[in-house]
Amino acid sequence: MQVEVLETSELGDRSYVAHDGATALVVDPQRDIDRVEHLLAERGLACAAVAETHVHNDYVSGGLELARRSGADYLVNAADPVAFERVGVSDGATLTVGGLRVRVLATPGHTATHLAYLVEAVPGDGPGALFTGGSLLFGSVGRTDLLGDHRTEELTREQYRSARRLARLPGGTRVFPTHGFGSFCSSGSTGVVTDTSTIAEELARNEALLTDDEDAFAERLIAGLTAYPAYYAHMGVANLAGAGPVDLSAPTPVEPDELRKRLAAREWVVDLRSRTAYAAEHLAGTVSIELGGQMSTYLGWLMPWGAPVTLLGESAEQVAEAQRQLVRIGIDRPEGAAVGAPHDLAADADQLRQRRVVTFDDLAGLSAAERSAITVLDIRREDERASGGIDGSLHVPLHELLRRTDEVPARPVWVHCRSGVRAAIGCSLLARLGYETVHVDDTVDRAVELGLV
Numbered sequence: 001m002q003v004e005v006l007e008t009s010e011l012g013d014r015s016y017v018a019h020d021g022a023t024a025l026v027v028d029p030q031r032d033i034d035r036v037e038h039l040l041a042e043r044g045l046a047c048a049a050v051a052e053t054h055v056h057n058d059y060v061s062g063g064l065e066l067a068r069r070s071g072a073d074y075l076v077n078a079a080d081p082v083a084f085e086r087v088g089v090s091d092g093a094t095l096t097v098g099g100l101r102v103r104v105l106a107t108p109g110h111t112a113t114h115l116a117y118l119v120e121a122v123p124g125d126g127p128g129a130l131f132t133g134g135s136l137l138f139g140s141v142g143r144t145d146l147l148g149d150h151r152t153e154e155l156t157r158e159q160y161r162s163a164r165r166l167a168r169l170p171g172g173t174r175v176f177p178t179h180g181f182g183s184f185c186s187s188g189s190t191g192v193v194t195d196t197s198t199i200a201e202e203l204a205r206n207e208a209l210l211t212d213d214e215d216a217f218a219e220r221l222i223a224g225l226t227a228y229p230a231y232y233a234h235m236g237v238a239n240l241a242g243a244g245p246v247d248l249s250a251p252t253p254v255e256p257d258e259l260r261k262r263l264a265a266r267e268w269v270v271d272l273r274s275r276t277a278y279a280a281e282h283l284a285g286t287v288s289i290e291l292g293g294q295m296s297t298y299l300g301w302l303m304p305w306g307a308p309v310t311l312l313g314e315s316a317e318q319v320a321e322a323q324r325q326l327v328r329i330g331i332d333r334p335e336g337a338a339v340g341a342p343h344d345l346a347a348d349a350d351q352l353r354q355r356r357v358v359t360f361d362d363l364a365g366l367s368a369a370e371r372s373a374i375t376v377l378d379i380r381r382e383d384e385r386a387s388g389g390i391d392g393s394l395h396v397p398l399h400e401l402l403r404r405t406d407e408v409p410a411r412p413v414w415v416h417c418r419s420g421v422r423a424a425i426g427c428s429l430l431a432r433l434g435y436e437t438v439h440v441d442d443t444v445d446r447a448v449e450l451g452l453v
Contacts, residue, residue: 001100001121003129003176004043006035010294010325011059012182018119018129019045023098025119026050026066027131028178031246031328033062033069040070049097051075053133053178054114055082055239057146057232058185060330064242075104077113084242089115096122107166109159110134110142110185112151116166118173127172130199136163137180138197141208143187145225146232152225156218163208171200184228184297187221226383227399231300231329238330246327251319254310254336256347259283262310263351266432267335268303269310272322275424279355279439281342283312288428290421291318296325298425301399308335315339355427359442363390363414364450374412374438379426384418384444388453398422401429408435416440416447 004017008030016027017039024045029036040047047070050063054077064084067074075095078088089095091106103118116135120128134142141163144155175197179185203209211217254262263269263285271278271286272295278288287302289295291313303309309326311334313319319337326334338345346352363376376393378385385395396404398417413435417423420441427437447453 001119001126001129003174004039005176006030006039007181008059008328009181010296011328012180012184012186013059013178014176014181015178016131016176017043017045018100018131019043020099020121022046023048023100025097025100025102025117026063026072027117027176028053028056028133029062029066031060031062031243032248032324033066034248036062036066037069046070047072049073049075049095049102051102051117051131052077053116053131053135054111055080055236057111057235058179058183058229059328060235060238060243062243065245075117077115079113080240082240082242091115105166107132107135107162109144109155109162110146110179112147112155114162116162118169127170127174127198129174129176130166130169131176131178132166133178134185135159135177136166136175136202136206136208137177137186138175138194139202139205139207140180141187141206141221142179142185143225143228144221146185146228152222153218156221157214159221160208160214160217163206167199167203167206167209169199171198171203173199175199175202182294184226184232187225224383226381227397229297229301230399231305234305234330243330247333248320248323248327250316251311251323251334251337254338256338256345258336259310259338259345260347260351262335267310268299268307269312270299270322271428272311272313272318275421275439275441276357277314278424278428279357279441282353282355283342283346283351284353285432286312286428287432288424290424291322291325293421295322296329296331298398298422299326300329300331302402302425302429310335311337312345313337313339314341353431355431356438357441358414358438360416360440360447360450360452361442363440363447364452374414375409377408377413377415377426379415379417379422380444388448390416390447390452398426401426405430405433410435412436412438414438414440416442416444418444
């Protein structure tokens with residue numbers, strides 16, 4: 001048995017293809033299934049089954065469409081009230097996929113109906129592969145508050161028991177989680193950095209397996225839960241309904257005059273270029289969310305759900321990559337796109353802007369009078385701020401900024417986060433509202449070194 005890994009680093013997730021050299025089981029596929037189909041074709045594999053560990057809250061699944069296109073069985077918990085035909089599976093069920101045996105294990109916690117799948121070759125010629133979804137992660141477990149505060153403690157305790165149930169499998173069993181690689185579906189991090197793991201390794205390091213005190217575990221996990229993206233509220237609904245195919249064809253081109261109208265109407269026009277390029281020149285009213293990293297996460301978190309979005313990129317390839325990231329969270333089609341440098345996209349030179357960029361050294365060098373004339377805005381999350389903030393700074397997490405702008409004084413705002421990436425987003429959001437913003441493109445570690453924190 002072999003396991004192929006398909007990484008979606010932008011969301012912090014992984015999908016998997018387990019196979020015997022001819023027949024494959026696909027686990028937790030992302031919406032853009034062309035990646036899976038390419039891998040299957042490249043390896044000469046027939047997809048016989050697609051399995052979901054749970055109804056996902058952080059992305060729209062491509063499982064239903066992949067099963068339809070390949071004629072595969074679609075394995076979904078029989079207890080999930082889905083609106084489509086599937087092969088309903090429950091705890092203890094055993095299925096055969098080519099030369100593989102698939103055993104279904106109930107692992108509630110991340111969701112109430114969460115499943116794990118233990119896949120073994122028949123006859124067994126090596127360790128099994130355990131696909132744990134959002135249950136047992138590398139060094140941690142999936143978060144347990146996605147079904148609402150009223151169920152968090154119950155699900156946290158179930159998560160603890162589910163993890164320990166999986167820990168009773170043979171030590172050599174390989175562990176393949178869907179979440180835990182930067183996903184907000186993780187409950188926390190123990191600092192584990194690895195690409196592989198086994199049950200034996202998790203027994204030695206996983207926070208859910210290192211204590212026999214369920215009460216202490218539940219208290220610690222719940223206390224460590226942080227904010228998660230607002231668009232999660234729409235993912236479960238989409239997955240229960242079943243998502244259809246995606247359209248990744250090029251968006252409608254938007255000419256400069258139309259672009260100016262959209263900006264004047266305060267529509268979401270997103271500049272995908274690097275924050276450095278954006279600072280050098282951009283169109284007034286655009287939102288800076290650079291394509292690298294978690295572009296779709298922050299756009300989906302900040303933008304009113306269903307609002308039209310126009311994409312601006314340096315190239316058609318940049319726009320296409322953004323489209324791919326956006327369909328994964330259910331933003332199926334942008335209203336349009338424009339490609340080129342800002343001065344080429346401007347209908348009028350008056351639209352062009354630059355942004356001042358500074359470091360924490362610049363902040364440390366201000367006189368008391370200069371410091372009193374500005375607002376230092378920290379847009380890190382609450383859990384990040386808990387480790388300390390710059391003396392006198394205002395703290396408003398990025399995901400709360402648009403509804404709390406009345407707390408930001410009408411004077412120059414120096415915006416910082418942990419590394420500079422989110423600060424660029426925050427600056428652009430405030431600039432759209434008329435604020436004079438300065439981008440602190442630096443790490444908080446430097447602020448600590450300078451004694452600012």
